[in-house]
Amino acid sequence: MGVNVAVVGVTGAVGTEMLRVLERRNFPVDEIRPLASSRSAGKNITFHGKEIQIQTLTTDSFEGINIGLFSAGGKISREFVPYAIEKNCVVVDNTSAFRMDDDVPLVVPEVNADKIAEHKGIIANPNCSTIQLVQVLKPIHAVAKIKRVVISTYQAVSGAGLKALDELKKETEHVLSNDGEYNRNVFPHQIAFNVLPQIPQSDAFLSNGYTEEEMKMINETKKNSGRQIFTYNHNHRKGTSI
Ligand SMILES: NC(=O)c1ccc[n+]([C@@H]2O[C@H](COP(=O)([O-])OP(=O)(O)OC[C@H]3O[C@@H](n4cnc5c(N)ncnc54)[C@H](OP(=O)(O)O)[C@@H]3O)[C@@H](O)[C@H]2O)c1
Incomplete structure (x- = not known):
C-alpha cells in the first residue's frame, strides 16, 4: 500500500529533483499532488511516465495527503505548513522556516534518523552544505572526538534556484561572445566564471561579520549533533569555522 504525497514548489530546482528521487527510489506513492x-x-509535470496537472497551493491543498514535501521558500512554509498538519499530513520541510525550532527534529537520515520518531508534524532538513558536512563529521567524531572544524564552502549557482541557473547560462553566453554589459537580475555581480562571497537574496551579512548562510551551518550543525561539541572561531573570515 502506498502513500499520498504532495510536493510544494514542484516546478523549482529542488521540487523537480524531489520528483525524480521519488521515481528513482520507487517510493510507494498512490497519489502525487504537484503544488506550485x-x-x-495549468502546466503539467511527469511522474512515472504520467502527465499530472500542477495545482495552485491553497489552504485546502492537503486533504487526503500523508506526506508533504515543502520546498517553496521559508515564507510559504510558515504560511501553509499549519494547514497541512491540520489534515494529519506529515511535513518534511526543506526550507529554513522551522529548522531551529525546539520541537522540530532537524534530520539527516545517515546521521540522526532516530530523531524522526520525535516529530510533531514537521521534520526539517538542514541547508545543503550542512547535510554534506555532518555526514562526513559523524564517522570521524565516532573514532576521534572533533573539537573544532574549519570549513570553506563553494555553493553551486543552482542553490539559488532556477532563475539563478538561467542567469548563469545567459551571462556565460554573453561573456563568451564579448557582447558589452550584461543586465543581471539575480546576482549583484558577474557570476559567470566568478565566485561571490555571498548567496543572493537568501543571504545577508550579520553584525558578527558572518553571513546568514555561514551562521546556518554553525547553528544547524550544533543542533544536529545534539550537543555543542564543536567550537567556532570568529577570527576565521575565509571560511566558516564551527
Ligand atoms: N536544503 C537544501 O539543500 C536546499 C538547497 C537549495 C534550496 N533549498 C530551499 O528550497 C526552497 C526552494 O528552492 P529552489 O532552488 O527550488 O527555488 P526555485 O527554483 O526558485 O523554485 C521555487 C518554487 O517555489 C514555488 N513558489 C514560489 N512562490 C510560491 C507560492 N506563492 N505558492 C506556491 N509555490 C510557490 C515556485 O513555483 P512557481 O514555478 O509557480 O513560481 C517554485 O516551484 C528554498 O526555500 C531554498 O532555500 C534548500
Missing part, C-alpha cells in the same frame, strides 16, 4: 504558485496553474 498560480503562475504554474
Whole structure:
C-alpha cells in the first residue's frame, strides 16, 4: 500500500529533483499532488511516465495527503505548513522556516534518523552544505572526538534556484561572445566564471561579520549533533569555522 504525497514548489530546482528521487527510489506513492504558485496553474509535470496537472497551493491543498514535501521558500512554509498538519499530513520541510525550532527534529537520515520518531508534524532538513558536512563529521567524531572544524564552502549557482541557473547560462553566453554589459537580475555581480562571497537574496551579512548562510551551518550543525561539541572561531573570515 502506498502513500499520498504532495510536493510544494514542484516546478523549482529542488521540487523537480524531489520528483525524480521519488521515481528513482520507487517510493510507494498512490497519489502525487504537484503544488506550485498560480503562475504554474495549468502546466503539467511527469511522474512515472504520467502527465499530472500542477495545482495552485491553497489552504485546502492537503486533504487526503500523508506526506508533504515543502520546498517553496521559508515564507510559504510558515504560511501553509499549519494547514497541512491540520489534515494529519506529515511535513518534511526543506526550507529554513522551522529548522531551529525546539520541537522540530532537524534530520539527516545517515546521521540522526532516530530523531524522526520525535516529530510533531514537521521534520526539517538542514541547508545543503550542512547535510554534506555532518555526514562526513559523524564517522570521524565516532573514532576521534572533533573539537573544532574549519570549513570553506563553494555553493553551486543552482542553490539559488532556477532563475539563478538561467542567469548563469545567459551571462556565460554573453561573456563568451564579448557582447558589452550584461543586465543581471539575480546576482549583484558577474557570476559567470566568478565566485561571490555571498548567496543572493537568501543571504545577508550579520553584525558578527558572518553571513546568514555561514551562521546556518554553525547553528544547524550544533543542533544536529545534539550537543555543542564543536567550537567556532570568529577570527576565521575565509571560511566558516564551527
Ligand atoms: N536544503 C537544501 O539543500 C536546499 C538547497 C537549495 C534550496 N533549498 C530551499 O528550497 C526552497 C526552494 O528552492 P529552489 O532552488 O527550488 O527555488 P526555485 O527554483 O526558485 O523554485 C521555487 C518554487 O517555489 C514555488 N513558489 C514560489 N512562490 C510560491 C507560492 N506563492 N505558492 C506556491 N509555490 C510557490 C515556485 O513555483 P512557481 O514555478 O509557480 O513560481 C517554485 O516551484 C528554498 O526555500 C531554498 O532555500 C534548500
